[in-house]
Amino acid sequence: MAFRTAFKSGGRTVNAWFPRHMARGVLAIKGKLRNVDCVVEVHDARISFPCRNPLFKEELDVRPRLLLLNKADLISVDDQHRILVELAAQGETNVLFTDCLQQLHHSVKQVAPAVCKLILSAPRHHREEANDYSIMVVGIPNVGKSSLINALRRINLKKGKGSLVGATPGITKSVLTRIRVSENPPISVLDTPGVMKPQIDAFDVGMKLAVCGTILDHLVGEDMIADYLLFVLNKCRIFKYVEYYELPAASDDIWSVLKHIAVRMGKTQKMKALTGIGKITMHRPDYNFAANEFLRSFRGGLLGKVVFD
Ligand SMILES: Nc1nc2c(ncn2[C@@H]2O[C@H](COP(=O)(O)OP(=O)(O)OP(=O)(O)O)[C@@H](O)[C@H]2O)c(=O)[nH]1
Ligand SMILES: [Mg+2]
Known part of the structure; x- marks a missing residue:
């Protein structure tokens, strides 16, 4: 059977979704950056390329950055390998795939050591004396930022949820207070609201x-x-x-x-x-x-x- 080779929208468009809490979120994210050692960008593994928000790379690049392609359970292992190769060709090498839904999944266990390694490999500027590591989790809405924080708490502290999770986008509406996710090494995380690009290119x-x-x-x-x-x-x-x-x-x-x-x-x-x-x-x-x-x-x-x- 022959199927459509192109999608016809019938003149309908997709408008950008950039409510006030996202605009406020961008300002708050930039404002908190000074007290952060590492930025963790969480993204959906199924849409690894043009759907990312370049803001996280362009504006937060003053700190070491780890890219987590989450919901990796929803793509095949072959696709994971292909995506890693393509990202490496684009210069993106600090990348991990994660699955935050499965209890104590091994992919989430890699996150804290990877963050520590990145922080230790770069100057910490005025935070040199700080004895805890502070990370900020950023990304577009509904990719699993809050789920990641809860999974890290579950794995490293054996503790319950620290941040609200939901199946619809826009659950986290403001930059939250620090959430402890590990004691040894001491790591705290800032959860942030999902932020879209103010316009959709295509x-x-x-x-x-x-x-x-x-x-x-x-x-x-x-x-x-x-x-x-x-x-x-x-x-x-x-x-x-x-x-x-x-x-x-x-x-x-x-x-x-x-x-x-x-x-x-x-x-x-x-x-x-x-x-x-x-x-x-x-x-x-x-x-x-x-x-x-x-x-x-x-x-x-x-x-x-x-x-x-
Ligand atoms: N399949 C799958 N679903 C996931 C995974 N991580 C999170 N989810 C689901 O994705 C949805 C969004 O999770 P949240 O953690 O609230 O996402 P968020 O990025 O914090 O969303 P906002 O706060 O709205 O920006 C929830 O329904 C989660 O159960 C994952 O690794 N795999
Ligand atoms: Mg959230």
């Missing part, structure tokens, strides 16, 4: 950011995000959704896929309609529920591993 970049849940869904439109996801899954020939939702076959028609999901999950809405033979009750599939369900399953890793860049 439609494709916006859609990738949206599929990965970094922009509030309703700002882009759940149906368009679901359609973009279907387009990518089909283009990459990842047909796990067919089996998962027991569809008769792969399809490039989002409305028929969403209808099938809604009916299968019993999500239809009763509607009264006036016809030539009088008032009748019709059952309309809840397309919005189905689009949200499709996106939730994908984001939870149930529909296959995809790299968008």
Whole structure:
């Protein structure tokens, strides 16, 4: 079967999402930099390249920087190797893949030693006397910054959550107070709000950011995000959704896929309609529920591993 080779937006666009808390966040991040030994940029491993916010590299480069490509559980090991090679070619060598969801995952255990190594290899300026290490976690929304802090606490201190986590972007709204994540060596972390670029350069970049849940869904439109996801899954020939939702076959028609999901999950809405033979009750599939369900399953890793860049 032939699938779409290009995505048609039908004239719809993806607007930048840069609410006031992000503008305030940028100022607060820059303001706190003086008391920070290392910046850890957390990003989503599925969108490793054009979807990053260059602000973190350009404006925070006065401190050693570690790039963590999180949600590594959602991409294949082969893709991880390929991404590392491409990043190294771009001069980005301090890179680790992490999975913060699995309890005590070995990938998170590498973070504290990597941070310490970076801090010890660079001058600490006026912080030379400070006997604890201070790191700041930055990144675009919903990539797992707060989850990383909680995972570090769990692994190094055997302690519970220090920062609020959520499946929607924009959970952390301000730079938080220091959170202790390790005693030996002593490391404290500043959690920060996810910050987007104030403008989105290309439609494709916006859609990738949206599929990965970094922009509030309703700002882009759940149906368009679901359609973009279907387009990518089909283009990459990842047909796990067919089996998962027991569809008769792969399809490039989002409305028929969403209808099938809604009916299968019993999500239809009763509607009264006036016809030539009088008032009748019709059952309309809840397309919005189905689009949200499709996106939730994908984001939870149930529909296959995809790299968008
Ligand atoms: N699959 C997977 N999901 C993750 C991972 N880390 C975090 N998540 C999920 O990603 C979502 C966002 O996590 P948060 O830690 O709140 O992300 P954040 O970057 O702090 O988000 P904001 O504060 O909104 O900017 C949550 O649903 C987490 O459960 C990971 O390694 N793998
Ligand atoms: Mg957060």
